Amino acid sequence: MQNHQLYVNGKYIESTGTEWIDILNPATEEVISRIPKGTKEDVDKAVEAADQAQKAWELTPNIERGKIVRKLGDEIAKRRDTFIDLLQEEQGKDYELASGEVDLAIDYFHYMSEWARRIEGEIVPSDRPNENILIYKKPIGVVAGIIPWNFPVFILARKVATALVTGCTIVIKPSQQTPNTTMEFTKIVDALEEIPAGVYNVVMGTGSEIGNALASHKKVQLITMTGSVQAGTKVMEAAAQNITKVNLELGGKAPAIVTQNADLDLAAEAITTSRLANGGQACTNAERVYVHESVAEALTEKLIRAFESKKLGNPRKDKDVEVGPLISEDRLETVEEMVQEAVKEGATVATGGERPDFGGGFFYKPTILTNVKHDSAIIRDEIFGPVLPVTTFKTLDEAIEKANDTVYGLSSSVYTNDLNEAMRVVNEMKFGETYVNRENFEAIQGYHAGMRQSGLGGADGKHGMEDFLATQVVYMQYKNDQQ
Numbered sequence: 356m357q358n359h360q361l362y363v364n365g366k367y368i369e370s371t372g373t374e375w376i377d378i379l380n381p382a383t384e385e386v387i388s389r390i391p392k393g394t395k396e397d398v399d400k401a402v403e404a405a406d407q408a409q410k411a412w413e414l415t416p417n418i419e420r421g422k423i424v425r426k427l428g429d430e431i432a433k434r435r436d437t438f439i440d441l442l443q444e445e446q447g448k449d450y451e452l453a454s455g456e457v458d459l460a461i462d463y464f465h466y467m468s469e470w471a472r473r474i475e476g477e478i479v480p481s482d483r484p485n486e487n488i489l490i491y492k493k494p495i496g497v498v499a500g501i502i503p504w505n506f507p508v509f510i511l512a513r514k515v516a517t518a519l520v521t522g523c524t525i526v527i528k529p530s531q532q533t534p535n536t537t538m539e540f541t542k543i544v545d546a547l548e549e550i551p552a553g554v555y556n557v558v559m560g561t562g563s564e565i566g567n568a569l570a571s572h573k574k575v576q577l578i579t580m581t582g583s584v585q586a587g588t589k590v591m592e593a594a595a596q597n598i599t600k601v602n603l604e605l606g607g608k609a610p611a612i613v614t615q616n617a618d619l620d621l622a623a624e625a626i627t628t629s630r631l632a633n634g635g636q637a638c639t640n641a642e643r644v645y646v647h648e649s650v651a652e653a654l655t656e657k658l659i660r661a662f663e664s665k666k667l668g669n670p671r672k673d674k675d676v677e678v679g680p681l682i683s684e685d686r687l688e689t690v691e692e693m694v695q696e697a698v699k700e701g702a703t704v705a706t707g708g709e710r711p712d713f714g715g716g717f718f719y720k721p722t723i724l725t726n727v728k729h730d731s732a733i734i735r736d737e738i739f740g741p742v743l744p745v746t747t748f749k750t751l752d753e754a755i756e757k758a759n760d761t762v763y764g765l766s767s768s769v770y771t772n773d774l775n776e777a778m779r780v781v782n783e784m785k786f787g788e789t790y791v792n793r794e795n796f797e798a799i800q801g802y803h804a805g806m807r808q809s810g811l812g813g814a815d816g817k818h819g820m821e822d823f824l825a826t827q828v829v830y831m832q833y834k835n836d837q838q
């Protein structure tokens with residue numbers, strides 16, 4: 356079993372801490388590795404290394420940075436099966452989604468490498484004679500990348516590829532629940548001579564200690580963090596000490612509106628896929644269904660059949676498994692308590708609503724709740740598990756109003772074959788993403804961003820680099836001896 360080390364300034368080093376954190380396989384509860392419970396001193400060393408490497412890295416020609424970013428994708432591709440297996444073991448993802456996540460990470464490095472020559476400035480005409488106004492886009496500097504456990508490979512790629520291609524050095528903190536894939540990636544970086552020491556660093560430990568030390572470090576110029584609203588709030592508080600820029604992708608409570616003009620088979624399949632993806636643990640997954648009362652029974656029956664058809668189990672032992680475990684006992688207990696609270700508030704368990712008798716692992720049966728009231732906790736709070744509350748509406752106005760009635764604003768979906776209904780929903784929803792007649796997961800050439808408490812800034816596409824860049828405007832006055 357591996358006891359991981361930190362990776363600072365191009366070397367593996369021991370933490371100055373003396374405590375360790377066990378990493379569990381959520382499907383078996385076995386300890387599969389350990390990470391150091393890192394310290395502030397560890398963070399200081401890593402940020403210092405990144406800061407020392409920053410100047411040379413940002414002066415490296417963009418095309419050279421782009422080639423390195425592309426090669427990182429190539430190297431992951433060579434180790435694809437290893438990454439898939441490590442990801443399934445530490446996070447419990449089903450094979451189809453795990454292989455998809457690794458492939459998307461490879462694609463992300465390749466895609467972001469192509470932006471190297473497209474980080475452009477502008478020349479603006481001055482009102483003064485003999486003056487040019489030059490708008491520069493420059494690397495913001497040292498980046499702290501804080502990774503969640505639910506898509507540890509892809510979200511690592513999202514932050515590392517963007518930082519490196521824009522000319523920023525980076526200090527990564529993986530989730531204290533899924534570090535193994537990050538450390539496999541670190542082996543690739545360590546073997547690539549083209550990456551100077553200090554450009555990429557890894558510290559490990561708890562969010563409240565290591566994450567906070569990164570977010571409050573005066574030499575960190577951008578904190579890019581994906582995780583809960585609660586943790587994002589703490590990151591903002593810490594960043595405020597130095598007015599450090601934050602890039603936050605936080606929780607969600609995605610509504611799925613199904614009108615009386617929807618293709619109910621399509622809606623049932625897409626919503627099932629959306630809710631149960633990654634065992635329900637994705638912030639863009641459908642978290643609540645609003646269905647027109649006239650088709651509620653028909654849709655619910657289809658959803659129940661679809662949920663009950665899904666194979667629940669240990670995905671690393673059986674490639675046919677479609678729904679794996681929750682990440683931890685804490686998350687399992689939270690989901691269980693949310694269902695029990697919903698039932699107390701009058702909801703009916705239409706299917707699921709309990710742990711399977713697997714004798715171990717953090718499993719919960721795919722669950723559908725009906726007779727749910729809009730103002731109940733299960734509709735208000737993020738579940739982040741394989742549980743789908745279904746409630747009804749009479750008019751489209753009511754559905755849109757209820758869908759928007761949330762502190763979140765990440766993703767949303769609508770199912771209808773009526774163009775007028777689709778355009779009304781698209782134009783009136785207050786969410787960073789709206790999926791029409793399809794399930795979630797965004798495109799890397801789009802722009803993944805949350806409104807309201809779902810985040811600040813965003814990722815992906817040409818806009819995804821903006822948070823990693825700073826703007827400098829130069830007023831270039833010159834003499835013209837011809838005048």
Ligand SMILES: NC(=O)C1=CN([C@@H]2O[C@H](COP(=O)(O)OP(=O)(O)OC[C@H]3O[C@@H](n4cnc5c(N)ncnc54)[C@H](O)[C@@H]3O)[C@@H](O)[C@H]2O)C=CC1
Nearest residue numbers: 502503504530562566567582583586589604605606638739
């Ligand atoms: N929006 C998204 O993409 C995701 C949202 N979540 C949300 O987070 C909840 C719990 O999942 P976790 O991974 O435990 O999320 P979390 O938000 O607790 O942790 C995410 C990352 O932030 C770090 N972190 C935690 N507290 C921090 C702090 N005070 N300062 C700096 N960094 C800190 C963690 O160590 C981890 O690396 C889920 O229920 C879900 O609501 C989780 C994963 C992804």
Ligand SMILES: O=C(O)[C@@H](O)[C@@H]1OC[C@H](O)[C@H]1O
Nearest residue numbers: 505506581637638639796797
């Ligand atoms: O972390 C999340 O839940 C989201 O970022 C989700 O994960 C993979 C895709 O980036 C998002 O849909």
